[in-house]
Amino acid sequence: MTFFHFINCSALTFLPHFIYYKATPLSDYDTFTTSAKAAAVYIATALLKLICQATFLRVQDADVFDLNQEILKGLIGFLDIVGIYFALTQLQYRNISQNHKFQAVGLGWAFADSVLHRAVPLWVNARKAESSWDDLLQGFEANANLVFNLSLAALASLIWLRKSKPAGLLPILYTFAGVHAALPVVLSYLRLGKVTDGVSVVGFEIAAVVVLAIISWRLFVLCSYRNSA
Template sequence: MTFLHFINCVGLASAPYFLTYKYAGLADYNVFWKYLQTVFLYLFVQFSKMMVLATFFPDMDDSKFNVLIEFLKITVDFGDLIGLYVAMTQIAGKCEIKYLVAGVGWASAELIMTKFFPLWSGARGAEFDWKYIQISLDSNITLVQYISTALLIYLYNRNDTTRYTRIIIFLIALCCYRPLIAEILIHTVGLGSWSLIFCKALFTGFIGLIGLSLFYQTGGSFLKSSR
């Protein structure tokens, strides 16, 4: 029974990734190798971020929440933005293929590295716990978040979106500092786990819808020349 719970959690967490890869057209473009390259690039970026954090924020007391310290630490997540940009520059084809492969690959790597092992070690436990369902739902939100972020990065590097540059930069910054916003809400408002999942979903949906709106306002066309 506990193993069945583990399978259900893994299915809930990973099914949207499979469906996105299969039905968003990625499978038709033979981009699986580029997908794997994005996963390896994610691992390299995370290792680099860990080195930076260990160098500049050693022996920090994580039990005390400090907005300034957390702000500086999360600023390191700009490395993810650079990684997504590099991933997209290595992918040829339609603009949709570029940001989808980068976003799905990045989110898949995070799913494996940060979600699968807690599910493996915890969801097979003797007692049922809703937190593993929450982990699975959070992975779905993460998928949309990274696809939206990749789309915004793509839009920023198009010549025909200069009139939207400030909006795009603001949205990218919101994506980067989403963990800090969540921590502030937890410590100030006292959000519970389910409320936090709901707020993350609303936040991600808000970013994604604005990104898609900007994309279609610029024609939603094929690749433009970069800046």
């Protein structure tokens, strides 16, 4: 990978997190500590997921898709929701609003995910003679992951932090939280099942994340409207 390609891919992967922090009220309310704590919870959650995967999943070929194994991975993936629940409700933060809290937690969660899963591949590929489109795809995936985690944190905040919400919305909130947890299994099927190429998988991921984010935003607005009414 050329030096400039490495810089471009790194900026595409990590810079949007800083832009989001500076361009939103998060920087005005000094929520950096909140994001840092959420990132620490993510690292602990990722370690717990690795232990569970090593314990309950059997070793298989990297290019083989096993539905039972992927379903088990999806169940283990629910630990992310448990981790976000812990980050939102159990950690002590300075007095910030619910809107800022879920954004700070989602931002820290997404940034930690990008660092753990994408920093090393970018650095390894930077030492190769030729650049790869996979590095650009990782950058787009990191941006989709940022939106995905903000959306998931918004849903989690509605479920666990919003005290007064319409009872009829609870099944919808839990359903879409489950959809968020199941999305990685679907993406794994598309990748390992060789259903389509990498660019199409990333395109599907971005489209799915945008749809989920719009739904989460509408649910958040609806709950806020009901509270103010």
